[in-house]
Every structure is written in C-alpha cells, then in structure tokens.
Amino acid sequence: MDFYKRARLVCLAIPYGNAATYGQIALLSGKPKNARQVGYALNRGRLGEGIPAHRVVNARGILSGAEAFETSDMQKLLMEAEGMKVEWTPDGWKVDLKRYGWKNTMEDALAFREAFESAGI
C-alpha cells in the first residue's frame, strides 16, 4: 500500500527537535483517517530503517511507550537529546505540543502532494 511509502517520507521530514502526531502524519500522507495504521506501521518497523519514530507521539503529546525501542525510556532520552522537555504525567511521558509540535503549513501539505506525485506514489 503506497500509504506507507508516503508515511515514510513524511516521518523523515519531521524536523529535528520537533514532535508530530499520528493524525498529522496520516493527514499529510493523504489518508486522514489512518492514524492507527501509522502507529501500527511504526510498531512493526513497517516504514523501514532510519525512521525517527521517537518524534511521533499521540494527539495529547504522550509518548506512547510501546516497546519498539531498546528500552522503555529510550524515546524520552532521544527527545531530550534533541532539546525537548519531557515531563512525567500519570499517563506517561509527555511533551508540550504547544512548543515542540510540528507546525504544518498548507504549503507543506502541497509540497508533499507534489513530492508524492513525482515519486509515483
């Protein structure tokens, strides 16, 4: 399914020091309703190698905590290494999306659409 090819490109485009949500990735990939599939794909390493999966969090900024990393605190450490403040909440580790959230412009979305088309996906 080319959705995953698209999702891969989107993930690779998440800026250093920023965090993106599953829904955001799904949206930019052209499938607004596939947020769950994004999570599934990342969990199974379906997007291939070299994906900055630690920059992907849910809509509330919670680090989902699934053990797709070496250790449970790996994601937190990676994010802190990129300058993001990660704080503990009753639900788990969390980042402030107000500050670190990946802000997409409409131009970004259009640029992706073009990139997909020229890549034949």
Next chain:
DNA sequence: GTGATGACATTGA
C-alpha cells in the same frame, strides 16, 4: 470469508 486488534482521534456529557 469473518472477526479481533491496535504507538489513534474526535466529540459530547
């Protein structure tokens, strides 16, 4: 084919 599952999101009380 059916039905369950899930790194999710949105809405309404």
Next chain:
DNA sequence: ATCAATGCCATCA
C-alpha cells in the same frame, strides 16, 4: 479539566 463512547481501517488469525 476529565471520562466514556464512537468512528476508523489496515493487518492478522
């Protein structure tokens, strides 16, 4: 603010 209910859809058994 929190919580439950609902929608969602690609996988997988």
